[in-house]
């Protein structure tokens with residue numbers, strides 16, 4: 001049950017419980033998104049990453065490492081040719097995966113962990129492969145352009161980045177923004193020309209058996225960056241990010257008002273079965289939490305970013 005008044009520690013322990021439930025889902029193979037989308041996509045690219053420098057951005061819960069662990073047989077003798085870098089802004093998450101995957105990490109060529117937000121790290125054409133698994137939805141509209149810029153700048157010419165994320169929030173993920181794949185692609189295109197990077201999109205709709213739609217964006221870096229600074233392009237990219245975000249905010253306002261109308265109706269009808277109203281109440285609480293988070297970013301909108 002949602003509770004607006006709970007403390008930060010309560011929230012953390014609630015998430016710890018979710019993490020354990022998620023681990024069980026993955027192990028039992030109930031989780032379709034993990035086994036039918038994430039693993040095949042990453043394993044398809046793994047052939048490319050042997051002998052290479054790989055950076056796992058938002059390495060947090062260790063999805064990539066858990067895949068490598070599960071496929072050690074196929075990768076025999078290859079892991080020590082991967083130079084693995086894990087970046088995460090939370091030290092606690094890094095510590096956890098360092099200890100959880102200790103044995104696996106020993107097989108890589110001197111793995112490194114960096115505890116910093118990716119938007120603050122200035123890598124220049126250093127990696128063959130950049131992975132962003134379920135990470136982008138944690139990036140706010142103020143920073144999304146810098147994050148995408150840094151990801152692409154960090155790629156070597158010929159390198160690839162794979163971004164896998166959700167297009168809708170799953171229940172319980174209130175402090176996040178489910179970026180549309182169209183928004184991500186438009187932001188990238190406003191910073192870099194097609195000569196510099198090529199982008200391919202794959203969408204996995206709900207009809208594939210998923211509870212939420214997912215997307216996978218593959219970026220190939222084709223040429224060196226053509227200049228030192230991209231300040232003007234980043235301003236344009238920010239405007240695009242806010243345009244998409246504003247639409248999302250307005251849609252949430254509309255959705256909550258529809259739920260309220262339905263709720264008023266339901267609560268005025270004499271019903272012996274309260275299930276429908278209970279669902280709507282939960283739905284309403286869900287949307288209110290989202291709206292609260294979205295409003296925080298809307299209030300930081302400045303007129304400089306209006307188109």
Ligand SMILES: C[S@@+](CC[C@H](N)C(=O)[O-])C[C@H]1O[C@@H](n2cnc3c(N)ncnc32)[C@H](O)[C@@H]1O
Pocket residue numbers: 057058059060061062063064087088089090093116117118119132133134135138139
């Ligand atoms: C939902 S978790 C996904 C973790 C992992 N990639 C996986 O799929 O298991 C997102 C992670 O991104 C990290 N993160 C969020 N914003 C970040 C940023 N700006 N820079 C680096 N890491 C960030 C969070 O701390 C968290 O560990």
